[in-house]
Amino acid sequence: MNLKHFFKYYKPHKRLFIVDFTSAVIVAILELAFPVAVQYFIDELLPSGEWSTIVTVSILLLAVFLLSTFLQYVVSFLGHKLGINIETDMREELFTHVQRQSFRFFDNIKTGHIMSRITNDLFDIGELAHHGPEDFFIAIMTFFGAFGIMFWINPKLALVTLIVVPFLIWLITYCNIKMNSAWSNMYGKIADVNGRVEDSVSGARVVQSFTNEEFEINRFKKDNGSFRLAKLVAYKVMAATHSSIYMMTRLLTLIVLVYGAWLNYQGELSYGELVSFVLFLNVLIKPIDKISALLELYPKGMAGFSRFRELIDQDPDIVDKKGAKPITGLQGNITFDNVHFGYDEHKKVLNGIDLNLRAGETIAFVGPSGAGKTTICSLIPRFYDIQQGSIAIDGIDIRDMTKHSLRSHIGIVQQDVFLFTGTIRENIAYGRQGASDEEILAAARKAHLEDFVNKLPEGYETQIGERGLKLSGGQKQRLAIARMFLKNPPILILDEATSALDTETERVIQLALSELAENRTTLIIAHRLATIRDADRVIVVTEDGIAEQGGYSELLEHDGIFANLHRIQFQQ
Ligand code: ADP
Ligand code: MG
Incomplete structure (x- = not known):
C-alpha cells in the first residue's frame, strides 16, 4: 500500500x-x-x-x-x-x-x-x-x-x-x-x-x-x-x-x-x-x-x-546475476554464438548471428543503415540482453561477469560525442576517475589534442560549454579519443566515429584512431569505405544477417554486396 x-x-x-x-x-x-x-x-x-x-x-x-x-x-x-x-x-x-x-x-x-x-x-x-x-x-x-x-x-x-x-x-x-x-x-x-x-x-x-x-x-x-x-x-x-x-x-x-x-x-x-x-x-x-x-x-x-x-518500482533489467565474477585482464576474443535479439521481442533485429573476433584484430562492419551494426556492438557491453544464444569474451559468457568489470574492458567512440559541461581536463579525466595530471596530458598528446589545447589561453582549464558546444566536431572527437586513451580498454568500438567530419579533419582523426586501435580488438563501423582499408577483416551486415566476410581485397574479388558498395562510393 x-x-x-x-x-x-x-x-x-x-x-x-x-x-x-x-x-x-x-x-x-x-x-x-x-x-x-x-x-x-x-x-x-x-x-x-x-x-x-x-x-x-x-x-x-x-x-x-x-x-x-x-x-x-x-x-x-x-x-x-x-x-x-x-x-x-x-x-x-x-x-x-x-x-x-x-x-x-x-x-x-x-x-x-x-x-x-x-x-x-x-x-x-x-x-x-x-x-x-x-x-x-x-x-x-x-x-x-x-x-x-x-x-x-x-x-x-x-x-x-x-x-x-x-x-x-x-x-x-x-x-x-x-x-x-x-x-x-x-x-x-x-x-x-x-x-x-x-x-x-x-x-x-x-x-x-x-x-x-x-x-x-x-x-x-x-x-x-x-x-x-x-x-x-x-x-x-x-x-x-x-x-x-x-x-x-x-x-x-x-x-x-x-x-x-x-x-x-x-x-x-x-x-x-x-x-x-x-x-x-x-x-x-x-x-x-x-x-x-x-x-x-x-x-x-x-x-x-x-x-x-x-x-x-521499475527494476533495472540488466543486472549482475548471482555469482557473476569481477573479471580482470581480458584479452578481447569475442564470440557470438547463434545470437538472437530484437528491441521488441516480436521484431527481431538479429537472427542467429555467429561471429568470431580474435584479440587484437581490427574488424570493419559495413552495410546499409538500419541493418543492425550498432546493435551488434551494443550487445558486447551488455547494453541490452540477448534473447537467445550467447556472447562470450575470452570464452567467458558476458552474463557471468559483473557489468562493471565487463564494461571497464570496452571503450566506445561514437559519431555524436557526448561531453559534459566543464573543462577540457575534466572531460578527459572522465575516461578514468582518479587519473593523474601526467596521464591526462599523455592521453591528450596521443589523441593529437595537445597543440590545440596549448594554444588556448586557459589551456586544459578551458570551459567547453554545454555539451562541448564551444568545440568543433573534430576537436570534440579528439577529446573523446583522449578520454579513451585514458580508459585504455582492450576492446574498442568505433561507431561511425568520423562520419560527421569533413574529409580533411577525418584524416587527422583517423590517424589518432588508428593509434588508439593498436593492440586492441577494434570493431569499426564505417560508412566511408576509405577509412577501413587497413582492417584485418570486413564483415558485411544486411537485414538478413551477416552476408559476407573476409579481407578488403578478398571481398572486392568476390564481387558481391561489398564490391557493389565499393563501386558506388568510388564512382562519386
Ligand atoms: P545500423 O547501426 O546498422 O544502422 P542499428 O543497429 O542502429 O542499425 O538498427 C537496427 C534496427 O534496430 C533498426 O531497424 C532500428 O530502427 C532498430 N533500433 C535501433 N536502436 C533501437 C532502439 N533503441 N529501440 C528500438 N529499435 C531500435
Ligand atoms: Mg548505426
Whole structure:
C-alpha cells in the first residue's frame, strides 16, 4: 500500500519526528489552556483584587508564552527539516535508481518526466511528509479539545457554536477545492512557459537561422499571458476564500456574543466565560483550516508519491546475476554464438548471428543503415540482453561477469560525442576517475589534442560549454579519443566515429584512431569505405544477417554486396 511505503521514509528521521511531534502537541495544549487562563483571570483574580497574585500569574503567563513561542519556532523549523530530509532521501534514491537503469529504460522515457519527478513531485511529497501526520493529529486534538472545554464551560453556547461549525467546514473545504483547481491550472500553465523557454533556448541556433525570433516571442507571449491569467484567477479565489472565512468567523463571534450576553443576563454565564468562549472560537478555526489544507495537500503529495513509486518500482533489467565474477585482464576474443535479439521481442533485429573476433584484430562492419551494426556492438557491453544464444569474451559468457568489470574492458567512440559541461581536463579525466595530471596530458598528446589545447589561453582549464558546444566536431572527437586513451580498454568500438567530419579533419582523426586501435580488438563501423582499408577483416551486415566476410581485397574479388558498395562510393 502506498501509505505504508510512505511512512517507511520517516524511519531514518524517527528522532526528529518525535521531537517535532511532541513540541507540536505541547503547543496545542498551551493553546487550549490560554482561554481558560483568561477566564480564571477575569472571573477569579480581578474581583479578588489581590495584586501580588495578579502579578505572579502574569509573570507565569509570560513564561508560558515564551515557552510556546520557542516551541512554535522548533515545530516550524524541525517540521520543515523533516520534510526536506525525506525529500532529499527520495531524490537521492530516485537519482541512484535512474543511474542503475539500462538502455531500454532510457529508450522509453522522456527526460522532462524524470526532471519533473525529481523536482516538482518531490516538493509536494516533502510538504506532505512534514504537514501530513503532524497537522492531522494536532488539528483533531485541538478541535475536539476546544469543543470539550467549551461544553464544560457552557453546553448551551457550545451547541449554538456547533450548529454553525458544519457551515464553516463546508465553506473552507469548498474554497480549498476551488483553490486547488485554480493552483493546478496555474501549475499546468507554468509548465507550458517552462517548456517554451527550454525549447527556444536550446533551439536558439535553429530559431535564429530561420529568423523566427518574432514568432518565438509571440508564442511565448501567448503562454506567458495564459499563465498570468491563471495566476490571477488563483489569487482571486484566494482573496475570496480569505474574506468569506473572515466573514463567517466574525458572524460566529457575533452570534456567540449576542447569545452569550443573553445567557449572562440570565445568570448562566460569567464575563470570564464569555471572553474565554470568544477566544476558543479562534482556536477552533485553526484546525478546520489545517484539515482542509491537508485535504488539498494529501492528493497532491500522494499523486507525486505514486509517480515517484512508478519509477522506483521499475527494476533495472540488466543486472549482475548471482555469482557473476569481477573479471580482470581480458584479452578481447569475442564470440557470438547463434545470437538472437530484437528491441521488441516480436521484431527481431538479429537472427542467429555467429561471429568470431580474435584479440587484437581490427574488424570493419559495413552495410546499409538500419541493418543492425550498432546493435551488434551494443550487445558486447551488455547494453541490452540477448534473447537467445550467447556472447562470450575470452570464452567467458558476458552474463557471468559483473557489468562493471565487463564494461571497464570496452571503450566506445561514437559519431555524436557526448561531453559534459566543464573543462577540457575534466572531460578527459572522465575516461578514468582518479587519473593523474601526467596521464591526462599523455592521453591528450596521443589523441593529437595537445597543440590545440596549448594554444588556448586557459589551456586544459578551458570551459567547453554545454555539451562541448564551444568545440568543433573534430576537436570534440579528439577529446573523446583522449578520454579513451585514458580508459585504455582492450576492446574498442568505433561507431561511425568520423562520419560527421569533413574529409580533411577525418584524416587527422583517423590517424589518432588508428593509434588508439593498436593492440586492441577494434570493431569499426564505417560508412566511408576509405577509412577501413587497413582492417584485418570486413564483415558485411544486411537485414538478413551477416552476408559476407573476409579481407578488403578478398571481398572486392568476390564481387558481391561489398564490391557493389565499393563501386558506388568510388564512382562519386
Ligand atoms: P545500423 O547501426 O546498422 O544502422 P542499428 O543497429 O542502429 O542499425 O538498427 C537496427 C534496427 O534496430 C533498426 O531497424 C532500428 O530502427 C532498430 N533500433 C535501433 N536502436 C533501437 C532502439 N533503441 N529501440 C528500438 N529499435 C531500435
Ligand atoms: Mg548505426
